[in-house]
Amino acid sequence: MQNLSLTGKYTLVTGASSGLGLEMARIVARDHKGHLVLVARRLDRLEALAAELRAEHGVEVVCIQADMTRREDVVRTFEEATAGRAVHAAILNAGVTYFGRGLDHGFDDFDAMLATNVTSVVWLTQRFARHILSDSPGGGVMIVSSVAGTTATPYQAAYSGTKAFLNNFGLALGEELVGEPVSVTVFVPGGIATEMGEKSGTARKFKKGDVGMMDADVCARRAVRGLTRRERFVIPGALNVLNDLVLRFTPRGLASAMAARLYRDALPPKT
Secondary structure (H helix, E strand, O other): OOOOOOOOOEEEEEOOOOHHHHHHHHHHHHHHOOEEEEEEOOHHHHHHHHHHHHHHHOOOEEEEEOOOOOHHHHHHHHHHHOOOOOEEEEEEOOOOOOOOOHHHOOHHHHHHHHHHHHHHHHHHHHHHHHHHHHHOOOEEEEEEOOHHHOOOOOOOHHHHHHHHHHHHHHHHHHHHOOOOOEEEEEEOOOOEOOHHHHHHOHHHOOOOOOOOOEOHHHHHHHHHHHHHOOOOEEOOOHHHHHHHHHHHOOOHHHHHHHHHHHHHOOOOOOO
């Protein structure tokens, strides 16, 4: 297939109110003159971003307020996004994390993480891939995962498990669809200086400007490039690529122990 063109077509972005999702939406509008369907829980932020993109780039923007932990919101997102329009690309970026001791991870929080990071992504990937095949052939889906899914990550045990699922799901589904007029890209970033890191507590140790930490806009440019080039599995940043290569030849127990040492210092003090 040829490269995926976003120009003059609709791209859906979930988790678009901040961080990586917000920057990807800006790049689609600014660099590709693409229209957007923005999805997030915080409608005020979506509307502010939509006003910015309309004014600066003259693109059409639709805002959908939705919570990916709620199945009815996930279904409604697809229905509203495709009502009267063809969505040519879907960037499934919404995600939640948990940083802390695995035994302290509450069941309700885990359930919300599973719904957001796994269930909603599987459902929306299926629906948008089918929609693209029937209504906008030549489009694509991008699943935003994490390098935490490439190795067992202590203190992010459940989170790394959800991202490992996404890595395998996205690669496997993409292989099933080879030869079809729709592509699946798995985007696998490392540390990004975003609001999610600040909320989770990892920003106590990993800060903007630190070695290995990427700015959200730089990471977003690589993500959108990977989508338009129909790359199957994209790890941004030379250091992340090198780290992934090294880990392939590192015993799993040793890799997990190395990750534990890296994250342990960022843990909140025991109460």
